[in-house]
Amino acid sequence: MIIIKEAATQKDLKAFVKFPFKLYKNSKYWVPPIIKQELETFNKDKNPIFNDAEARFFLAYKSGEIVGRIAAIANWLEIDKQGIKKMRFGWFDFIDDLEVSKALLETVENIGREHQLSYTEGPVGFSNLDKVGVMTEGFHHLATMITWYNHDYYVEHYKNRGYKIEKEYAESSFPFENVKPEFFKKAQELIKRRYKLKALKFTKTEEVMPYVDQMFDLFNESYASLSSFVEITDIQKEYFKKKFISFINPEYIKFVVDEHEKLIGFAIVMPRFAEALQKTNGKLFPIGFTHILKAKRNSKEVIFYLIGIHPDYQNKGVHAVIFNEYYETFKEKGITTCYRTPELEDNLAIKKIWKHFDPKIYARRKTFVKDL
Numbered sequence: 001m002i003i004i005k006e007a008a009t010q011k012d013l014k015a016f017v018k019f020p021f022k023l024y025k026n027s028k029y030w031v032p033p034i035i036k037q038e039l040e041t042f043n044k045d046k047n048p049i050f051n052d053a054e055a056r057f058f059l060a061y062k063s064g065e066i067v068g069r070i071a072a073i074a075n076w077l078e079i080d081k082q083g084i085k086k087m088r089f090g091w092f093d094f095i096d097d098l099e100v101s102k103a104l105l106e107t108v109e110n111i112g113r114e115h116q117l118s119y120t121e122g123p124v125g126f127s128n129l130d131k132v133g134v135m136t137e138g139f140h141h142l143a144t145m146i147t148w149y150n151h152d153y154y155v156e157h158y159k160n161r162g163y164k165i166e167k168e169y170a171e172s173s174f175p176f177e178n179v180k181p182e183f184f185k186k187a188q189e190l191i192k193r194r195y196k197l198k199a200l201k202f203t204k205t206e207e208v209m210p211y212v213d214q215m216f217d218l219f220n221e222s223y224a225s226l227s228s229f230v231e232i233t234d235i236q237k238e239y240f241k242k243k244f245i246s247f248i249n250p251e252y253i254k255f256v257v258d259e260h261e262k263l264i265g266f267a268i269v270m271p272r273f274a275e276a277l278q279k280t281n282g283k284l285f286p287i288g289f290t291h292i293l294k295a296k297r298n299s300k301e302v303i304f305y306l307i308g309i310h311p312d313y314q315n316k317g318v319h320a321v322i323f324n325e326y327y328e329t330f331k332e333k334g335i336t337t338c339y340r341t342p343e344l345e346d347n348l349a350i351k352k353i354w355k356h357f358d359p360k361i362y363a364r365r366k367t368f369v370k371d372l
Contacts, residue, residue, distance in 0.1 A: 001062070002061070002067075002099050002100055003061040004059070004061075004103050004104065004107050005059050005061060007057040007058060012057075013039060014035070015066060016057050016059055016069050017035055017038040017039055018035065019059070019066050019068075020032070020093050024149065028142075029142050029143055030149045031149065031277050031278060032277055032280070032281060032282045033145075035282040035283060037243070042055070042071075047126075048238070049126045049236060051235060052076050052233060053073060053076055053077070055072065055073045055126070056072045057069070058071075058104060060104050067094065067097065068103075068104050069104070070089055070090075070104040070107065071089060071090050071091040072087065072088075072107065072112075073089060073090060073125075074087060074117070075088060077231065079117065085118035086117060086121050087112030087115065087117045087119065087120040087372065088121060088122060088124050088126075089105075089121075090122055090125050090131070091148075092104065092122060092123045092134075094154075094157070096153045101160070101161065102160070105161050105370075109372055112372045113372050117372060119372055120372060121166055121368070122367060123148060123367065124367055127232065131147055132147075132169065132365070133167070133365030133367055134148070134150055134367070134368070135150050135154075136155055137364040138362050138363025139152050142274050144303055144339065144341075145270075145273045145277055146270075147341070147342060147363075155366075161370065162370055165366050165367075165368060166366070166368060168364065169343060169365045170343060170361045170364050171341070171364070172339075172359035172360055172362060173338060173360060173362055174354075174358060174359040175336065175338075176335050176337065178359075179330075179357055180356065181324070181327055183320075183356045184320035184323045184324050188323070188324040191316065191317045191318060191321060192321060195258065195313070195316065196259040197256055197258055197259075197264065197265075199256050199321050199324075200257060201325070202250040202251060203250055203251060204250055207250060208253050209245070211255055212237070213237055214262070215255070215263060215266050216232050216237045218263050218264070218266060218310055219232060219308050221308075221310060222308035222309055223308065226347065247270060249270075249271065252270065252329070253267075253269075254267045254268075254325045256318055256322060264310040264312070264318065265318045265319070266306070267304065267308075268305045268306045269304055270303050271296050271299035271302055271303075272301035273292060276291040276292050276295035276299075277291075279291040280292065300334055300335055300336045300337070301336060301337045302338055302339070303338075303340070303341060304338060304340050306341075307319070307322065307350075340359065
């Protein structure tokens with residue numbers, strides 16, 4: 001018999017966060033989150049997303065043991081402002097038992113009906129800066145800190161409950177040696193002169209901070225046309241500053257401004273923290289933080305986390321300016337491999353940007369939907 005219990009106390013939420021540590025304890029490819037950060041993500045007093053969203057967290061028990069988890073999320077900006085009647089769900093993990101996944105999904109579906117929503121979609125997070133998609137290919141590749149990993153049986157559980165594919169994402173990588181500066185070196189000089197642009201270089205995090213609000217505004221503008229987009233609010237900007245910026249090497253943040261110092265292009269690259277996070281096993285103290293700092297300083301693999309160009313400058317080659325900056329930085333640091341975060345398969349513009357680097361897809365993931 002499957003019992004579903006809402007994770008309402010701090011103890012329950014900690015059990016919710018720690019369940020995957022048991023589920024994937026024998027996996028070489030799963031990358032654990034930082035437990036403290038996950039708990040803060042779910043803390044209504046610390047995460048400002050709860051000003052515009054609500055979430056409930058559920059655990060599935062069988063014979064007294066936790067065997068699954070799921071988060072039911074209603075993003076009211078999406079529902080009320082955009083008119084998208086979607087019941088989101090994420091952080092969905094379970095043993096290979098159809099009764100377990102069924103009970104968890106039914107819990108989310110019932111909440112969606114209570115809110116008079118039209119359909120459920122997942123796995124997704126609260127916003128576009130959260131993890132997305134269930135992995136459908138690439139199970140023998142090391143995951144990243146910004147994606148969910150899952151067992152290969154997950155997809156059959158979605159299908160068993162009548163879920164259909166909604167969005168498809170691909171993850172790819174390319175060796176740095178694929179980057180040929182002749183594709184952008186001359187072009188970026190011409191583009192800077194033509195549009196009176198300049199690239200900003202940073203060596204300290206405090207140098208980045210005056211531009212971060214502009215970056216989030218530009219993020220909202222440049223990603224607004226994507227089907228999955230929900231804007232980042234002002235209060236969320238402050239939260240993400242504290243959550244992400246300290247993890248990022250300032251020299252891996254590239255901004256392009258016009259003659260009036262207005263930000264028109266940005267990109268954020270992060271060291272690949274996967275191996276370091278595996279060593280921490282979810283804990284920064286007493287020595288976990290040293291693994292993170294070591295990876296931040298010495299990792300020869302990087303992840304392109306975000307790249308955005310103002311709509312007025314799209315298709316004008318501004319990405320060439322950004323790539324030129326990264327080329328010089330990566331050459332100096334001896335970077336060997338570049339990874340890209342999950343990108344929508346129908347995002348043709350982003351595919352054009354990367355085509356000269358001959359990226360190879362190593363993993364795919366999907367979100368699934370069901371009408372209520």
